[in-house]
Amino acid sequence: MKTITFIGNGNMALSIAKGLRHNYKIEVAGRDIEKLNKFESELSVTIEKALMDDFNIEGKTVMFCVKPANVEEVAVKLKGKARVVYSVLAGTKVQKLKQHLNSDAVVRSMPNLAASVGRSMTTLTGDEAFKEEAEELLGAIGTTLWLGSEKELDIATALAGSGPAYLCLISEALADGAVKQGMKRADAMAAMRGLFGGFGELIQEIHPAILKDGVMSPGGTTAAGYGALENGNVRASCIDAIEKAYKKATEL
Ligand SMILES: NC(=O)C1=CN([C@@H]2O[C@H](COP(=O)(O)OP(=O)(O)OC[C@H]3O[C@@H](n4cnc5c(N)ncnc54)[C@H](O)[C@@H]3O)[C@@H](O)[C@H]2O)C=CC1
Ligand SMILES: O=C(O)[C@@H]1CCC=N1
Known part of the structure; x- marks a missing residue:
């Protein structure tokens, strides 16, 4: 051995x-x-x-x-x-x-x-x-x-290395939102965990934009919630998070 x-x-x-x-x-x-x-x-x-x-x-x-x-x-x-x-x-x-x-x-x-x-x-x-x-x-x-390069490895550090922490923020915040609306904490956590389990498999095969279109009914709940995320600049914040983490990797 x-x-x-x-x-x-x-x-x-x-x-x-x-x-x-x-x-x-x-x-x-x-x-x-x-x-x-x-x-x-x-x-x-x-x-x-x-x-x-x-x-x-x-x-x-x-x-x-x-x-x-x-x-x-x-x-x-x-x-x-x-x-x-x-x-x-x-x-x-x-x-x-x-x-x-x-x-x-x-x-x-x-x-x-x-x-x-x-x-x-x-x-x-x-x-x-x-x-x-x-x-x-x-x-x-x-x-x-x-x-092919160390630059790409530093960018990947920002994405997949640090990524679990970003998803922790999202997962905790979503569960907090459910609790805020009146769901029991244990039930909210179980529902959030199930969400990530199933999503983790779907995202392996299907582009996120296609998945999103598949969930979002016209005038429905997803469109209402999704709009709130866009208003909260979640997309821009994610792009910024990768930039900040990548820059930090170049400074370590
Ligand atoms: N935790 C994570 O999710 C990830 C961590 N990394 C990298 O893995 C490396 C280790 O991180 P962890 O295992 O999470 O940290 P850790 O704190 O659990 O382990 C660090 C180890 O370094 C050694 N050490 C610390 N200070 C020392 C000193 N002054 N002299 C000699 N040895 C010393 C000790 O054996 C200590 O157990 C880091 O460089 C980090 O960038 C990479 C990817 C993900
Ligand atoms: O936060 C860090 O610096 C390390 C690298 C990726 C995950 N943890």
Whole structure:
């Protein structure tokens, strides 16, 4: 079995390790042995655990899972040259990763929160020689899409990486609206969850404009509600949200 070496033992590392645990040996380098033990028990398989100080990445396949602000601090603790580094860090460019981490190759990936249930939409870019391997490794937590540039990966970060948070705002607000009109909270939440479950499948096959036309009866409820969303500039706000998040990714 091949070994995948995680640097960092946070939420994203755990989600990816869960996807890989039955087909790969897992090694994790972290700052705190207690947290590494907890990581192992949540993973329910035996892993190699190590502290980051002087950790040797020579020839290893590394999954780099720390926060963008910690690259320099973590990189100085590592020694040796990795075979390849797969980074999950938002906004952190290949050039910066290469500058701080010693590796023959770098691939950037952008998973999302649904990695925790094996349904991540993960975008990838970087060293083309590792495209197939990247798709296999990150494919363990959901769907992958290889993109041709880092600019596109940063835009995809704004869309699918941050996207779950935007949909949380919409889903919570819709349920709040139903409660405001008199629905019980538990019923409103159940109805909202059912809405997202069914919609999640429909949107895979059908263009959103076609779906919308299919729901909206002349002079009906949907047209009334839809008009309120347009008046509230929801469309413009979504476009603006992608712009702001993309810009932030270029600044990290
Ligand atoms: N949470 C999400 O939905 C997504 C997160 N990401 C990226 O994943 C990366 C990790 O995020 P999470 O796992 O959510 O965060 P987290 O806070 O759960 O994990 C970060 C991990 O980094 C390590 N770390 C933090 N500070 C450190 C330091 N000073 N020195 C050494 N190690 C340190 C620790 O192992 C910590 O567990 C980030 O770079 C983020 O941009 C990417 C896509 C989606
Ligand atoms: O908010 C962030 O910076 C990270 C990247 C995408 C999701 N979470």
